[in-house]
Amino acid sequence: MTQPANAATMKAAWIDRYGPPEVITVRETAMPVMGPRDVLIRMRASTVTLPDCAFRAADPFIVRFFAGLLRPKAPIPGGAVAGEIAAVGEDVIRFAPGDRVFGTTDPNPSAMAQYVAMPEDAPLAIMPDALDFGEAAGLTYSFLTAMPFLRDEARLQPGQSILINGAAGSIGTVAVQLARHMGAHVTAVCSARNADLVSSLGADAIIDRHTSDFTRASAAYDVIFDVVGKSSYLACKKALKPRGIYLTTTPSFAILWAMIRGKDAQARRGKLATTGLRPLPDKAKDMLVLRDLVAKGKLHGVIDRVMPLEAIAEAHRYVEQETKAGDVIIEMPR
Ligand SMILES: NC(=O)c1ccc[n+]([C@@H]2O[C@H](COP(=O)([O-])OP(=O)(O)OC[C@H]3O[C@@H](n4cnc5c(N)ncnc54)[C@H](OP(=O)(O)O)[C@@H]3O)[C@@H](O)[C@H]2O)c1
Structure with a gap:
């Protein structure tokens, strides 16, 4: 040694x-x-x-x-x-x-x-050679959270429409880049001060959360990823397309109840996922996915x-x- x-x-x-x-x-x-x-x-x-x-x-x-x-x-x-x-x-x-x-x-x-x-x-x-230590540290947390939500829970497909609430935060900035990389149409919710940043990461549309209420949309999104857990399945339901899914990072009785009730008449549903508790071998595999995406210039901290x-x-x-x-x-x- x-x-x-x-x-x-x-x-x-x-x-x-x-x-x-x-x-x-x-x-x-x-x-x-x-x-x-x-x-x-x-x-x-x-x-x-x-x-x-x-x-x-x-x-x-x-x-x-x-x-x-x-x-x-x-x-x-x-x-x-x-x-x-x-x-x-x-x-x-x-x-x-x-x-x-x-x-x-x-x-x-x-x-x-x-x-x-x-x-x-x-x-x-x-x-990857081009990555500095600060960016690397930040990406591990945000990627190992965002990727399982988008790939495993949302099963995001090219051409689908996703809204990301909390797009300017750690997980949100990575989720915007990943969703775009997966070929989705990305609507990002953030404050006006962060709009340029989030656009530069690949968001197709921006909603200023201080002046617009994204939950007023009607059947607009296949996926709503509530990264910061500030909304709810109930509030977002109308904005989901039939068979759409609301995903949150944050536990609440409301989301647990929504999960127990399952899909509604239009097959819309809400789900909480706990990515921090995923098996370590799965996280280890995803570190290689992260390395590859960063090396190819597809993802930035x-x-x-x-x-x-x-x-x-x-x-x-x-x-x-x-x-x-x-x-x-x-x-x-x-
Ligand atoms: N389930 C899991 O396994 C898991 C794993 C990791 C983390 N988490 C949870 O994920 C959440 C998000 O973490 P994060 O690290 O991405 O957060 P973060 O970096 O702290 O997010 C900060 C951003 O959130 C936005 N924001 C603040 N209040 C908001 C509101 N009311 N509505 C919409 N956006 C708002 C702000 O941007 P703007 O002002 O531009 O909107 C701010 O820039 C945390 O609650 C964390 O506990 C869960």
């Missing part, structure tokens, strides 16, 4: 109780322990997401059943990985020291640190801002305002 230099301790973000952004500190902690089939990654960038904020705050309460009833079981937050292989276990065959890699530790947070250890068969891939690890609490405060366009990237200290 190749050992990284100066490897006794590392800097990491740390959350040992649930609460507001102020509960996050940055501290020196022990390096991760590697097994023979693990790689050790010297992290260059990660990203702060809304789910990270939900886990930090234990809001909704159900988070505690996954993350720890009284306090977080895993004190280092973050799932998005972008960095260089610093060391490999003796049985590792896919990676070598120096490889530039990106991936995710989700659903087990640990990425907001200078070093992360992951099994070599985890959702981890070699980064959108970065709102880059902040140092020391500003992690400020980054959480900013992300939970839900006003960012694209990703908030955290750069790791070298």
Whole structure:
């Protein structure tokens, strides 16, 4: 095994109780322990997401059943990985020291640190040459969410019409590009300030959410992807074509009830999907799909801002305002 230099301790973000952004500190902690089939990654960038904020705050309460009833079981937050292989276990065959890699530790947070250890068969891939570490970190979260929604849940087909609500956010900016790449006609809902950005990603039409109500449309869309979960199946139903589907990222009693009731008389339906809980081998396969799309220039990351690890609490405060366009990237200290 190749050992990284100066490897006794590392800097990491740390959350040992649930609460507001102020509960996050940055501290020196022990390096991760590697097994023979693990790689050790010297992290260059990660990203702060809304789910990270939900886990930090234990809001909704159900988070505690996954993350720890009284306090977080895993004190280092973050799932998005972008960095260089610093060391490999003796049985590792896919990676070598120096490889530039990106991936995710989700659903087990640990990425907001200078070093992360992951099994070599985890959702981890070699980064395309043109990609920088910040973009790579942001894309892992947004692609691994958007792609299963569009491909597996919506089964989006060329020529279909999709509306994306929350098109300027992390997942939305990737969903617009993917839907366009899949040959759909894309209507994006965002604020006027983000209209140029979303158009540049390939949206065919833009609806300013502050001046128009997209739910007033009649039988206009095969798919409504409510990326930010701010609308509802009931509100969107009229805007769906017969056999159309409303997809949301956000759990609510209303969407669960809609799923229990199933299709309506026109075969329209609503569905919540939980992409974060997909099997790791499926996410690992999708990292290769992501690498391929980026290498071919079909997909780009959108970065709102880059902040140092020391500003992690400020980054959480900013992300939970839900006003960012694209990703908030955290750069790791070298
Ligand atoms: N189900 C799952 O497995 C899963 C996995 C990952 C994430 N999620 C969830 O996915 C959601 C979206 O995450 P994200 O990271 O893409 O969000 P994000 O990056 O925080 O989205 C921010 C954008 O949302 C837009 N927005 C804010 N309020 C809105 C509203 N009322 N209506 C429409 N758009 C609004 C804003 O753009 P404009 O002002 O331009 O509209 C803002 O730029 C989160 O709730 C997260 O928890 C679910």
